[in-house]
Amino acid sequence: MVQAGVLGGEDYRRETEALIREHAEGGAVILGRAGAVILREQPNALHVRLDGPPEQRVEQAMRLEGLGRSDAERLRRDGDRAREAYVRHFYGCDSRSPSLYHLVIDSTALAPDTVVEVIAAAAERR
Numbered sequence: 001m002v003q004a005g006v007l008g009g010e011d012y013r014r015e016t017e018a019l020i021r022e023h024a025e026g027g028a029v030i031l032g033r034a035g036a037v038i039l040r041e042q043p044n045a046l047h048v049r050l051d052g053p054p055e056q057r058v059e060q061a062m063r064l065e066g067l068g069r070s071d072a073e074r075l076r077r078d079g080d081r082a083r084e085a086y087v088r089h090f091y092g093c094d095s096r097s098p099s100l101y102h103l104v105i106d107s108t109a110l111a112p113d114t115v116v117e118v119i120a121a122a123a124e125r126r
Contacts, residue, residue, distance in 0.1 A: 013090045020039065021039070024042060034091055037093065044126060046119070047100060047102050048103045048104075048119055051096075052106045054080075061075060105118060105119075
């Protein structure tokens with residue numbers, strides 16, 4: 001049941017897609033919400049997936065966000081599940097598929113500044 005004033009199901013998907021497309025036209029960084037799927041035909045879009053081994057992602061979250069292990073593990077697990085379920089439910093594809101992205105970066109193996117430099121360089125050339 002959808003609460004008053006809260007979009008559900010297909011309405012939510014449709015509104016999310018409209019917002020992503022609107023912001024992408026003016027140039028924006030879109031995080032999540034199946035942006036790589038929604039903007040797959042956009043010639044100027046650069047699709048990047050930041051990933052890494054689960055344990056290293058937990059360690060990184062603890063270090064960068066100041067989280068305890070249990071909170072970092074829960075956030076990683078729940079975030080991964082939610083992302084995968086959202087893309088699978090609305091678009092019928094696997095959000096982890098490298099075919100959706102121009103770049104897949106193990107952001108646990110590189111310094112954050114290096115990750116930003118790689119993405120910025122790819123965006124400039126796109």
